[in-house]
Amino acid sequence: MRIKNLIFFKALPFLILPLLLSGCSMALMDPKGAVGSEIKSLIITSFWLMMIVVIPVIVMTFLFAWRYRNTNYKAKYTPNWAHSNVIESIVWFIPLVIIAFLAVITWQTSHSLNPSAPIQAEEGVEPMEIDVVALDWKWLFIYPDQGIASVNEVAFPVDTPVQFNITSGTVMNSFMIPRLGSQLYAMAGMDNNLYLIANEEGVYPGRSTNYSGAGFSEMLFEAQVTSQEGFEAWVEKVRQSPKSLSFAEGYEELAAPSVAHPVEYFSSVPAELYDNIIMSFKNGTAVQPGHSGGHGGHQAAEQSAHGHDVAMSAEVAE
Incomplete structure (x- = not known):
């Protein structure tokens, strides 16, 4: 009875593990866009x-443990064995070949999935542009062509290439919609471009993937992928809002730190x-509302003081 109980408790972690893993969303393994599908293919191949x-x-570990167990007297005993050129060659050659294949595949895929490379649109489909600003701890989405903006919600039509222009109004962050593909950093005084496309309608969660303070774990948003008619209806809904936003009016209040900010x-x-917002870090007029707790109050002030240097670095990089 004691032996059976011991076996049960040893096997218990392996029985529980599938249940724990079943709670994972596995968003990267359920892509809804061309970029996400390529990333999934790379992950599976690797x-x-x-x-x-x-x-x-793993198999040989169990086989060796079984064959050379203490009670198996049939196993050949060779206490003076020390080296085998054949085994040594196999142990080194196969991993080296795999690493070489991984290097080539990763190199090719990384270049083909360059986040700043535009996605070819289908005939008759006009690409669209959305400006993204990371704030503490929320996302501001600006639609320059429509003259509207939203917080913690972004919408765009299905099968339409979207150019996300990404920056930060505060500390560095990272923008990602896992089911659509690549993540890209948002940095103050810099403009990064990310191209994505969704091939299926739906509501896909997006988030910050870079630690930026106590509230970053709730820095979430929804990406609503709709038909062209659905997107136009969404734009009309936003235009019914009585609120307006500009750098001189409203932005400073919006940029103040907040957690679980409503849409x-x-x-x-x-x-x-x-x-x-980008230029404010070049000319030293960046909005830096007081930060609470240990998150980046000093860091934000320091970032503002060095904003010009950051911007100059961005220009040199470009």
Whole structure:
């Protein structure tokens, strides 16, 4: 009875593990866009290439433990054995070949999925542009062509390439919609471009993937992918909002740190708001509301003081 109980408790973690993993969303393995599908393919290919080494090692570990167990007197006993050129060659050659394949695949895929490379649109489909500003701890989405903006909610039509222009009004952050593909950093005084496309309608969660303070874990938003008619209806809904936003009016209040900020719409937004936010770090007029707790109050002030240097670095990089 004691032996059976011991076996049960040893096997218990392996029985519980599938239940724990079943709670994972596995968003990267359920892509809804062309970029996400390519990333999934790269992950799966890399995984199985590595399994060429991992699986035999695991199998041989159990086989060796079983064959050379203490009670198996039939196993050949060779206490003076020390080296085998054949085994040594296999142990080094196979992993080196796998690493070489992984290097080539990763290199090619990384260049083909360059986040700043525009996505080819289908005939008759016009690409669209959305400005993204990371704030503490929320996301501001500006639609320069429509003259509107939203907080913690972004919408765009299905099968339409979207150019996300990404910056930060505060500390560095990272923008990602896992089911659509790549993540990209948002940095104050800099403009980064990310191209994505969604091939299915739906509501996809997006988030910050870079630690930026106590509230970053709730820095979430929804990406609503709709038909062209649905997107136009969404734009009209935003235009019904009585709120307006500009760098001189409303932005400082919005930029103040807040956690779990509700979805908010602005019906009137100047197209140059995004550029104003970037330029504010170049000319030293960046909005730096007081930060609470240990998160970045000093860091934000320091960032503002060095904003010109950051901007100059961005220009040199470009």
